[in-house]
Amino acid sequence: MKAFRSLTGRVAVLDRSDVDTDQIVAKQALGRIDRTGFGQFLFYDWRFDFDGTPRPEFELNNPAFAGARILLAGRNFGCGSSREHAPWALQDYGFDVVIAPSFGDIFRSNCGKIGLVTIELDAAEVKRLMELVDLDRGSDMEVDLEAKTITDPRGRVIPFEYDEATRHRLLNGLDEIGLALQHEDEIAAYEASHPGPVATTAIR
Amino acid sequence: MPRTLFEKIWESHVVHEEPGEPALLYVDLHLVHEVTSPQAFDGLRLAGRRVRRPDRTLATMDHNVPTDGGPVTDPLARAQLEALARNCSDFGVPIYATGSGREGIVHVIGPELGLTQPGMTIVCGDSHASTHGAFGALAFPIGTSEVEHVLATQCLPQRKPKTMKIEITGRLRLGITPKDVILGTIGRLGVSGGVGHLIEYAGEVVRGLSMEGRMTICNMSIEAGARAGMIAPDDTTFAYMEGRPAAPRGSAREQALDRWRALASDEGAVYERVVEIDVDGLQPQVTWGTTPGMVVPVDGRVPDPSDFDDVDEQAAAARALEYMALEPGTPIADIRIDRVFIGSCTNSRIEDLRLAAAVLDGKKVNPRVRVLVVPGSATVKRQAEEEGLDRIFKEAGCEWREAGCSMCLGMNPDVLMPGERCASTSNRNFEGRQGRGGRTHLVSPPMAAAAAVAGHFVDVRELDPIGA
Numbered sequence: 001m002k003a004f005r006s007l008t009g010r011v012a013v014l015d016r017s018d019v020d021t022d023q024i025v026a027k028q029a030l031g032r033i034d035r036t037g038f039g040q041f042l043f044y045d046w047r048f049d050f051d052g053t054p055r056p057e058f059e060l061n062n063p064a065f066a067g068a069r070i071l072l073a074g075r076n077f078g079c080g081s082s083r084e085h086a087p088w089a090l091q092d093y094g095f096d097v098v099i100a101p102s103f104g105d106i107f108r109s110n111c112g113k114i115g116l117v118t119i120e121l122d123a124a125e126v127k128r129l130m131e132l133v134d135l136d137r138g139s140d141m142e143v144d145l146e147a148k149t150i151t152d153p154r155g156r157v158i159p160f161e162y163d164e165a166t167r168h169r170l171l172n173g174l175d176e177i178g179l180a181l182q183h184e185d186e187i188a189a190y191e192a193s194h195p196g197p198v199a200t201t202a203i204r
Numbered sequence: 205m206p207r208t209l210f211e212k213i214w215e216s217h218v219v220h221e222e223p224g225e226p227a228l229l230y231v232d233l234h235l236v237h238e239v240t241s242p243q244a245f246d247g248l249r250l251a252g253r254r255v256r257r258p259d260r261t262l263a264t265m266d267h268n269v270p271t272d273g274g275p276v277t278d279p280l281a282r283a284q285l286e287a288l289a290r291n292c293s294d295f296g297v298p299i300y301a302t303g304s305g306r307e308g309i310v311h312v313i314g315p316e317l318g319l320t321q322p323g324m325t326i327v328c329g330d331s332h333a334s335t336h337g338a339f340g341a342l343a344f345p346i347g348t349s350e351v352e353h354v355l356a357t358q359c360l361p362q363r364k365p366k367t368m369k370i371e372i373t374g375r376l377r378l379g380i381t382p383k384d385v386i387l388g389t390i391g392r393l394g395v396s397g398g399v400g401h402l403i404e405y406a407g408e409v410v411r412g413l414s415m416e417g418r419m420t421i422c423n424m425s426i427e428a429g430a431r432a433g434m435i436a437p438d439d440t441t442f443a444y445m446e447g448r449p450a451a452p453r454g455s456a457r458e459q460a461l462d463r464w465r466a467l468a469s470d471e472g473a474v475y476e477r478v479v480e481i482d483v484d485g486l487q488p489q490v491t492w493g494t495t496p497g498m499v500v501p502v503d504g505r506v507p508d509p510s511d512f513d514d515v516d517e518q519a520a521a522a523r524a525l526e527y528m529a530l531e532p533g534t535p536i537a538d539i540r541i542d543r544v545f546i547g548s549c550t551n552s553r554i555e556d557l558r559l560a561a562a563v564l565d566g567k568k569v570n571p572r573v574r575v576l577v578v579p580g581s582a583t584v585k586r587q588a589e590e591e592g593l594d595r596i597f598k599e600a601g602c603e604w605r606e607a608g609c610s611m612c613l614g615m616n617p618d619v620l621m622p623g624e625r626c627a628s629t630s631n632r633n634f635e636g637r638q639g640r641g642g643r644t645h646l647v648s649p650p651m652a653a654a655a656a657v658a659g660h661f662v663d664v665r666e667l668d669p670i671g672a
């Protein structure tokens with residue numbers, strides 16, 4: 001996983017609550033066996049008409065959001081399914097950070113695994129940030145995971161909380177599986193003392 | 205210290221723990237399917253890792269298999285199914301492929317094979333892994349990175365969730381199903397009401413439910429935003445387990461029973477939150493919007509966005525009504541439907557099919573409506589056919605299909621056309637869930653069957669006072 005320390009980038013606004021993973025990534029993406037190329041399917045049904053033409057009324061199609069790397073979203077963002085294809089699509093489209101009042105649990109955990117930073121802020125603070133974004137010319141913000149701060153378009157610094165273990169991993173780009181395998185002796189010892197309820201899943 | 209069911213399972217599965225860090229939790233059973241696993245197996249290959257415990261891993265094909273018995277024509281689906289078969293053979297993982305006679309929806313086959321057992325930790329790269337919690341297992345969904353993690357280590361770093369007890373009290377009226385109970389509960393809690401929590405369902409109503417009913421309830425815990433749902437095992441659980449292929453037998457069963465009996469939450473165990481749901485007056489539930497929490501009783505009406513206090517909820521309701529093409533104030537019973545889907549890991553087991561068949565017996569599906577009945581597994585299908593349920597469905601004018609996820613998620617040929625409206629026994633009514641532009645109303649199996657006959661929503665107890 002690539003490390004994340006800080007970033008200054010364009011902000012996009014999607015002020016909708018309960019945006020579910022079925023919306024975030026279109027189904028046609030779920031059939032893929034590759035790990036790349038999911039960005040084209042991000043919010044597909046909202047971004048495009050049935051014939052594939054972009055729908056100008058959809059928020060992310062605003063030219064002022066072009067190249068956005070930070071997404072400001074509504075509460076319970078990423079609710080619904082455990083499909084990691086949703087974080088993959090956000091990341092592949094170009095987002096490195098999503099800021100919302102709250103997130104779906106599994107979605108947030110999945111984001112943490114791939115280095116997509118999810119920041120929870122007070123709902124009023126998120127609304128205020130949304131209002132600061134210039135919908136005609138676009139706005140930039142800074143997100144600093146090391147200092148745990150956001151700098152809004154007017155230069156005000158907002159602190160945020162972040163899960164320490166995940167932050168440590170993200171800052172250093174650590175492979176979680178490698179970390180777990182450092183405890184291989186303990187895993188083996190656990191297995192030796194817990195033969196397990198089922199002998200094997202290969203049932204005859 | 206008295207402990208909850210959850211705490212007992214959690215504590216007995218911690219492999220490694222450090223203050224402030226997530227615990228490394230051992231996984232007893234890992235269920236794998238074609239959609240969320242290919243990138244995980246590729247990750248193993250890239251890192252030169254093996255599957256640590258293929259004997260604790262089981263794969264099946266369910267999400268994108270066609271249910272008409274025909275070949276897989278979609279090239280993407282075919283590539284994914286072939287990848288799963290190849291990955292399983294490369295890494296030595298047992299698989300129930302299409303045609304094996306044991307294939308089916310991953311959350312249906314685990315329990316029916318007896319693999320799902322009380323006290324286990326179970327994970328699956330699918331949201332509805334919570335279904336297995338009905339057996340008093342700690343079962344939760346994981347993403348693809350975590351699938352890879354479990355394949356490689358048989359462990360998962362996890363932070364302890366908060367616990368919530370939902371005490372379901374009162375008496376279920378005739379014709380009210382577990383699906384109505386859980387839809388009503390989500391309506392009360394809201395779709396983010398369970399975030400960060402693990403739910404334990406308790407109370408007299410839960411004790412009275414069959415294992416299949418309990419599975420329906422635990423299945424939809426995710427729709428309340430919870431990490432997982434679980435129910436303490438009891439004699440109903442133990443009776444269900446008996447004689448299943450992977451369940452313990454003889455003296456092993458006696459020992460298992462001792463362990464399983466000790467799992468129930470202790471008297472005085474503490475939960476972070478306790479919610480009581482009284483089901484005394486509960487009516488059959490029908491969702492009207494695009495989240496499972498947007499739900500009303502069948503004798504209710506489509507709400508007006510202005511009925512909601514919170515501005516975000518008003519905006520969400522207005523958007524949902526637009527997508528669903530519904531006017532505020534419309535009686536639910538006036539909503540006409542085009543399609544009916546009876547299936548999914550929520551409601552595709554034998555009891556669900558029996559309830560639907562009881563309503564359809566001797567009746568005809570409304571000629572405007574197309575009905576798909578999709579058993580959850582090849583085993584369920586065989587049993588239904590032995591009981592003659594397939595004949596009832598076919599004579600009523602339904603299509604009787606092969607096992608799979610089918611129209612639950614629109615990833616296989618079973619999809620809604622844009623604008624089509626469907627009464628569905630599945631678990632998600634998100635925009636486009638069953639096909640782009642499709643409109644989904646979640647209901648119980650008997651309510652879906654009743655809508656199939658009437659062509660619109662109707663209280664199943666009015667349609668069929670005896671059969672319900």
Ligand code: SF4
Nearest residue numbers: 332548549609612613
């Ligand atoms: S039936 Fe639906 S919810 Fe259940 S596993 Fe299949 S796709 Fe997921």
